[in-house]
Amino acid sequence: xxxxxxxxxxxxxxxxxxxxxxxxxxxxxxxxxxxxxxxxxxxxxxxxxxxxxxxxxxxxxxxxxxxxxxxxxxxxxxxxxxxxxxxxxxxxxxxxxxxxxxxxxxxxxxxxxxxxxxxxxxxxxxxxxxxxxxxxxxxxxxxxxxxxxxxxxxxxxxxxxxxxxxxxxxxxxxxxxxxxxxxxxxxxxxxxxxxxxxxxxxxxxxxxxxxxxxxxxxxxxxxxxxxxxxxxxxxxxxxxxxxxxxxxxxxxxxxxxxxxxxxxxxxxxxxxxxxxxxxxxxxxxxxxxxxxxxxxxxxxxxxxxxxxxxxxxxxxxxxxxxxxxxxxxxxxxxxxxxxxxxxxxxxxxxxxxxxxx
Amino acid sequence: xxxxxxxxxxxxxxxxxxxxxxxxxxxxxxxxxxxxxxxxxxxxxxxxxxxxxxxxxxxxxxxxxxxxxxxxxxxxxxxxxxxxxxxxxxxxxxxxxxxxxxxxxxxxxxxxxxxxxxxxxxxxxxxxxxxxxxxxxxxxxxxxxxxxxxxxxxxxxxxxxxxxxxxxxxxxxxxxxxxxxxxxxxxxxxxxxxxxxxxxxxxxxxxxxxxxxxxxxxxxxxxxxxxxxxxxxxxxxxxxxxxxxxxxxxxxxxxxxxxxxxxxxxxxxxxxxxxxxxxxxxxxxxxxxxxxxxxxxxxxxxxxxxxxxxxxxxxxxxxxxxxxxxxxxxxxxxxxxxxxxxxxxxxxxxxxxxxxx
Numbered sequence: 001x002x003x004x005x006x007x008x009x010x011x012x013x014x015x016x017x018x019x020x021x022x023x024x025x026x027x028x029x030x031x032x033x034x035x036x037x038x039x040x041x042x043x044x045x046x047x048x049x050x051x052x053x054x055x056x057x058x059x060x061x062x063x064x065x066x067x068x069x070x071x072x073x074x075x076x077x078x079x080x081x082x083x084x085x086x087x088x089x090x091x092x093x094x095x096x097x098x099x100x101x102x103x104x105x106x107x108x109x110x111x112x113x114x115x116x117x118x119x120x121x122x123x124x125x126x127x128x129x130x131x132x133x134x135x136x137x138x139x140x141x142x143x144x145x146x147x148x149x150x151x152x153x154x155x156x157x158x159x160x161x162x163x164x165x166x167x168x169x170x171x172x173x174x175x176x177x178x179x180x181x182x183x184x185x186x187x188x189x190x191x192x193x194x195x196x197x198x199x200x201x202x203x204x205x206x207x208x209x210x211x212x213x214x215x216x217x218x219x220x221x222x223x224x225x226x227x228x229x230x231x232x233x234x235x236x237x238x239x240x241x242x243x244x245x246x247x248x249x250x251x252x253x254x255x256x257x258x259x260x261x262x263x264x265x266x267x268x269x270x271x272x273x274x275x276x277x278x279x280x281x282x283x284x285x286x287x288x289x290x291x292x293x294x295x296x297x298x299x300x301x302x303x304x305x306x307x308x309x310x311x312x313x314x315x316x317x318x319x320x321x322x323x324x325x326x327x328x329x330x331x332x333x334x335x336x337x338x339x340x341x342x343x344x345x346x347x348x349x350x351x352x353x354x355x356x357x
Numbered sequence: 358x359x360x361x362x363x364x365x366x367x368x369x370x371x372x373x374x375x376x377x378x379x380x381x382x383x384x385x386x387x388x389x390x391x392x393x394x395x396x397x398x399x400x401x402x403x404x405x406x407x408x409x410x411x412x413x414x415x416x417x418x419x420x421x422x423x424x425x426x427x428x429x430x431x432x433x434x435x436x437x438x439x440x441x442x443x444x445x446x447x448x449x450x451x452x453x454x455x456x457x458x459x460x461x462x463x464x465x466x467x468x469x470x471x472x473x474x475x476x477x478x479x480x481x482x483x484x485x486x487x488x489x490x491x492x493x494x495x496x497x498x499x500x501x502x503x504x505x506x507x508x509x510x511x512x513x514x515x516x517x518x519x520x521x522x523x524x525x526x527x528x529x530x531x532x533x534x535x536x537x538x539x540x541x542x543x544x545x546x547x548x549x550x551x552x553x554x555x556x557x558x559x560x561x562x563x564x565x566x567x568x569x570x571x572x573x574x575x576x577x578x579x580x581x582x583x584x585x586x587x588x589x590x591x592x593x594x595x596x597x598x599x600x601x602x603x604x605x606x607x608x609x610x611x612x613x614x615x616x617x618x619x620x621x622x623x624x625x626x627x628x629x630x631x632x633x634x635x636x637x638x639x640x641x642x643x644x645x646x647x648x649x650x651x652x653x654x655x656x657x658x659x660x661x662x663x664x665x666x667x668x669x670x671x672x673x674x675x676x677x678x679x680x681x682x683x684x685x686x687x688x689x690x691x692x693x694x695x696x697x698x699x700x701x702x703x704x705x706x707x708x709x710x711x712x713x714x
Contacts, residue, residue: 082439083469083642112440115470117643140606153660155669160660168599170606178606180599186592203591212666229586229593233669234560235543236586242525242537242675249497249527249535253652254643261659262652285440286474286611295610295619302618303510303517309569312512312590318599 006198009341010333011356016042016054019344019356023057026351027064028071029092037094044126045336046329047322049181051190052126055340058347060092060123069122075099077116082107084116093124093274097143101130101278105137108280118276119255123147127167128181128319134280135169135177138289142279143167146251149264151185151244152225154237157212159225161260163189164247169319171283173293175300179319184244185226192221205231251275363555366698367690368713373399373411376701376713380414383708384421385428386449394451401483402693403686404679406538408547409483412697415704417449417480426479432456434473439464441473450481450631454500458487458635462494465637472499472636476612479631480504484524485538485676491637492526492534495646499636500524503608506621508542508601509582511594514569516582518617520546521604526676528640530650532657536676541601542583549578562588608632 020038025031037060045053063069073091077084077100084103088096100116107114124130127143134141148162163183170178183189187206195202196218204214207221215221229240244260252259257275258268283292300317308314329335336344341356348355377395382388394417402410420426430448434441434457441460445453457473464471481487484500491498505519520540527535540546544563552559553575561571564578572578586597601617609616614632615625640649657674665671686692693701698713705712 079469080642081468082471083639085643111438111468112436113470113472114439115638140611153663153672153674155665156660156672157664157666160663168603168606170610178599178602180596180603182593182596182599186587205592208666212664229596230543231592235562235588235592236539238673238675239537239539239586242535242539245535245675246525246537248656249525249653253527253649253656254497254638254640256644256648259652259656261656261663265659267655267659281472281611282440283611285437286442287613291613292610295616296606298624299605299610299616299618302622302624303513306510306517306618307514307569308512309514309565315510315513316595317510318595318602 007338008335009338010335011341012333013042013046013330016045016334016356019348019354020054020057022353023061023347023351024064026353027061029064030072033095036098037092040094040098040125040129042334043129043326045334046326047126048325049126049322050337051188051194054336054344056123056125058343061347061351063122064092077103079116082111082114084114086116086118088118088121088273090120090122090273093122093276094129096121097124097130097276097278098133100276101133101141101143101280104278104280105134105139108139108282112285113279113281116278117250117254118278119257120273121276122274124274124276126181127165128169128179130278131167131169131181132179135171135179138171138283140281140283141169144247144251144277145274146247146257146259146276147274148189149260150189150226151228151260152208154228154230154241155233157208157225158264160264161228161241161244161248163226164244164251166243166247170296171293172296172300175297176317176320176323177296178300178317179322181319182229184229184240184247186229186231186240187226189226192218192226196222250277364695365692366695367692368698369690370399370403370687373402373691373713376705376711377411377414379710380418380704380708381421383710384418386421387429390452393455394449397451397455397482397486399691400486400683402691403683404483405682406483406679407694408545408551411693411701413480413482415700418704418708420479421449434460436473439468439471441471443473443475445475445478445630447477447479447630450479450633451486453478454481454487454633454635455490457633458490458498458500458637461635461637462491462496465496465639469642470636470638472634474607474611475633475635476614477630478633481631481633483538484522485526485536487635488524488526488538489536492528492536495528495640497638497640498526501604501608501634502631503604503614503616503633504631505546506617507546507583508585508617509565511585511587511598512590514565514582515621517621518585518598518601518605520583521601521608523600523604527653528650529653529657532654533674533677533680534653535657535674536679538676541586541597541604543586543588543597544583546583549575549583553579607634
């Protein structure tokens with residue numbers, strides 16, 4: 001393991017959004033979709049989720065130019081009542097997912113609630129981006145994504161499931177809202193990779209080696225299997241595994257995409273692409289929206305002001321720190337790793353667009 | 358801690374269902390509802406979930422006779438499209454929940470998907486009972502229940518949330534299906550109580566003392582706080598806490614019931630009763646049902662046949678053991694603790710119905 005320098009430089013969010021949109025457009029996407037995808041990618045940076053941010057832009061643009069991601073998908077949406085069936089036509093996951101969630105929101109306004117099962121999509125970044133969309137429209141949002149073969153079943157040695165994130169967002173009044181975004185493994189895959197890059201050991205219980213033995217070495221964990229949330233059977237690993245299976249069911253089986261176990265065994269037949277599952281739910285059919293928000297505020301405030309454990313500063317609600325960071329960075333700019341900025345400059349050269357700075 | 362004898366006797370499931378129905382009817386419930394509630398209670402025993410089985414029958418019957426649970430609720434169901442609003446009128450949670458899920462199933466058949474937010478219910482036993490109902494109708498089922506003040510937030514010392522179970526069920530073909538039923542704490546509250554009864558220490562990381570310190574003594578854990586799934590922040594406790602908040606949002610805020618934090622601080626105003634959230638989702642709008650089942654079978658088989666960790670016999674899918682147990686016990690009878698049988702005999706005497714044997 002070798003320590004690498006982590007120098008950051010801060011660039012304005014507005015500039016980065018324009019840069020991202022230029023790149024996506026130069027890679028073949030229509031202008032409106034290019035702007036939408038860039039906005040979502042930069043939003044991850046604003047929220048401090050750098051593992052799902054601009055570091056991906058060069059990959060996405062190359063995949064678009066090489067046709068592995070379709071720059072001009074004809075996203076097909078059909079469905080009866082509250083159940084929507086969306087085919088992403090191989091388009092960038094960000095665009096497909098935003099469109100699918102927007103339709104869910106529209107249908108939920110009529111039907112009270114709506115779900116979308118999405119097939120033939122691609123990587124869509126942070127799952128919470130789409131739950132946030134519902135929340136900002138005043139609804140409750142749910143966003144699940146399948147894909148990957150990284151996580152062992154409870155009690156198992158082999159990587160067979162995706163990290164299968166679950167995101168959920170619900171509005172509050174004056175308090176920062178609940179925005180949950182969790183891999184169903186103990187630690188997200190990107191956190192293990194980050195430990196490797198920083199030369200730090202990973203805590204025991206995050207991962208197994210390729211031989212299925214416990215390890216604290218991030219490189220071995222990266223090549224082996226992540227453990228499901230809970231870690232050991234005694235500490236509830238069957239629950240993390242079960243949640244992973246919920247995501248496989250809704251995102252992969254319901255959509256005709258390959259499940260993690262099928263991919264791991266080469267039994268995916270001709271199934272390609274990524275599946276997602278979104279839901280949006282109206283609040284005001286059940287409770288007056290103002291009352292919901294008032295009581296959400298009170299509930300969150302009690303939690304935040306409750307007594308922390310020894311050595312912990314205070315109790316944080318999921319999504320609270322990201323919410324504050326987004327407001328700060330929108331004003332003060334986005335810190336990017338020097339290495340990321342270099343790769344964006346190279347990308348600009350390749351695509352013939354102005355650089356990110 | 359003192360060891361207690363755990364003698365079991367086996368009684369036929371059919372007899373226990375009839376006994377349960379007699380008791381509920383004698384406690385004031387209409388015959389059909391009495392049969393339904395008894396069937397659900399005995400089903401928990403068949404599945405080996407004895408913490409949610411007949412041990413509760415005396416409590417339920419006394420609560421019905423004393424008017425704390427309404428024996429003849431007028432369950433009101435209204436709602437637009439896919440979103441149902443159910444008021445349980447203080448009825449036994451089992452009956453309210455089964456009725457709400459049955460309506461979800463009916464609506465999902467028309468609308469593709471439906472969900473119900475239920476208010477003014479009472480304890481409904483094992484959350485999976487209602488997800489199973491959807492699954493056995495060929496749909497995907499989701500069942501959440503709020504209530505209780507047992508679990509600390511991630512990094513916190515105080516019991517502020519309910520154990521807030523999440524249940525999910527999806528059909529397979531020939532394999533036992535996925536039936537997940539999980540508290541959002543590391544261990545369900547009943548498991549801590551069971552350790553206390555058996556005189557066994559609890560594993561470190563399950564619970565805190567009333568003073569908020571880690572403990573392996575089940576009595577202290579029972580009076581203190583359970584830890585959210587993940588246990589520590591390093592091992593993902595924010596995820597268990599987040600899932601607990603999802604349940605508080607859907608089961609308590611959306612329904613006008615008190616949240617855990619509100620109850621803990623005495624800020625529940627005049628809110629009483631328990632809230633639930635159910636959803637049912639049609640498969641065949643998305644994929645042919647046969648194809649879904651075939652691929653679910655393949656996916657589950659790969660998981661079950663995968664290499665286990667050292668010291669673990671084999672990988673089990675959530676719900677697999679309960680599924681097998683249900684079939685065995687339906688044929689061979691239900692083992693009940695001698696103490697439970699005694700309490701059922703006493704109940705029979707009180708209600709003037711024939712005993713359970």
